[in-house]
Amino acid sequence: DTAVSQTPKYLVTQMGNDKSIKCEQNLGHDTMYWYKQDSKKFLKIMFSYNNKELIINETVPNRFSPKSPDKAHLNLHINSLELGDSAVYFCASSLGSGSQPQHFGDGTRLSIL
Amino acid sequence: QKEVEQNSGPLSVPEGAIASLNCTYSDRGSQSFFWYRQYSGKSPELIMFIYSNGDKEDGRFTAQLNKASQYVSLLIRDSQPSDSATYLCAVTNNQGGKLIFGQGTELSVKP
Numbered sequence: 098d099t100a101v102s103q104t105p106k107y108l109v110t111q112m113g114n115d116k117s118i119k120c121e122q123n124l125g126h127d128t129m130y131w132y133k134q135d136s137k138k139f140l141k142i143m144f145s146y147n148n149k150e151l152i153i154n155e156t157v158p159n160r161f162s163p164k165s166p167d168k169a170h171l172n173l174h175i176n177s178l179e180l181g182d183s184a185v186y187f188c189a190s191s192l193g194s195g196s197q198p199q200h201f202g203d204g205t206r207l208s209i210l
Numbered sequence: 211q212k213e214v215e216q217n218s219g220p221l222s223v224p225e226g227a228i229a230s231l232n233c234t235y236s237d238r239g240s241q242s243f244f245w246y247r248q249y250s251g252k253s254p255e256l257i258m259f260i261y262s263n264g265d266k267e268d269g270r271f272t273a274q275l276n277k278a279s280q281y282v283s284l285l286i287r288d289s290q291p292s293d294s295a296t297y298l299c300a301v302t303n304n305q306g307g308k309l310i311f312g313q314g315t316e317l318s319v320k321p
Contacts, residue, residue, distance in 0.1 A: 201255070
């Protein structure tokens, strides 16, 4: 059973479109995250939610809107996609929002044409 | 100054040797330290975590932490070609679980 699963794995779309990425975890964790890994492989946090409540919101354009319907799900909606949004987006989860290790999903590779 | 710094490599070691990966961090409030392995095109996979000064061993892996020097390292004993990957150091001050990653060190283990 996949612990942290993301869909879709690949997303190819045109500039200006709106797209969503979904994430689900079956680990019983209460905290979920979105990270962005750019072309230089640098991994940077975007958002985190603890029990459906937003606790970290890094300096991310407001075109990015996370939503957590329950503690096992965290989705990411992106409006008006730009070329610079091309990256791999990873979802992760952990037990608690402090020191516990985070476990990553397989990632969604987003390519903007 | 980057918050978490690693040598980007590539670090090349022969099979069976010890690979030593280093990481320094700038935030003295950092409390928890993690090493992830990432194969090309794959997701980061947790290898080790350490919270206290000293060494922590798990199989062929040893994590070392020195908070006074703001330094954390990962030793891989008896390196195997399958260990060839990028190793990511990540630290957090435990506030909200925000992990700060280094840029990663590419390790190549030659048969």
